[in-house]
Amino acid sequence: MVEEMESGGLAAPLDALKAYLRIGTAGEDDVMGDLLRGASALCEQFTGQWLIRRDVREIVAGGGAWQRLTARPVAEIMQVEAMDAQGVTEPLPVGAYAIDIDASGDGWVRSTRAGDRRRLAVRYRAGLSEDVAGLPEALVQGIVRLAAEHFLAQGTQGAAPPAMVSALWRPFRRMRLS
Secondary structure (H helix, E strand, O other): OEEEOOOOOOOOOHHHHHHHHOOOOOOOHHHHHHHHHHHHHHHHHHHOOOOEOEEEEEEEOOOOOOEEOOOOOEEEEEEEEEEOOOOOEEEOOHHHEEEEEOOOOOEEEEEOOOOOOOEEEEEEEEOOEOOHHHOOHHHHHHHHHHHHHHHHOOOOOOOOOOHHHHHHHHHHOOOOOO
16 A cells, blocks of 8 residues: 555646747636646656655554565655554564665565564655756656647547657656566
């Protein structure tokens, strides 16, 4: 179970979308903000990476085996707690667990206590950048273009995202093979 502790900011500036569409008024700002959030979510799904860093709390199995954290890329693992069957948590001392963030940004955690079958509640921070300024320009440009495409296609059913958007995002795509 992954629980976002805070929502990420916009992964593309509203001003960039308004400039792309050549809109100078504030009348459509709420709609355009929603479109940017939707395009950002699609970008995260497509690339398999969170864009703007945010705090996460995830429950993983205990028992000693390494558990991969869901959100990525992981920037830091802040706290590991043991959780009993009733959901009561207790902080674990540093020697009772092991953590790792590998070169690809995947976070890993495991209990080092033999026979401890409690689940682990892990608090960590994941995302490519603290804000939109640190994101690769191709990701931001794809988000802006997709939001603009949706804005221009108001009321049109089944409009597919432009191939240019997936071409911009494809170099950042990370997939997990099961």
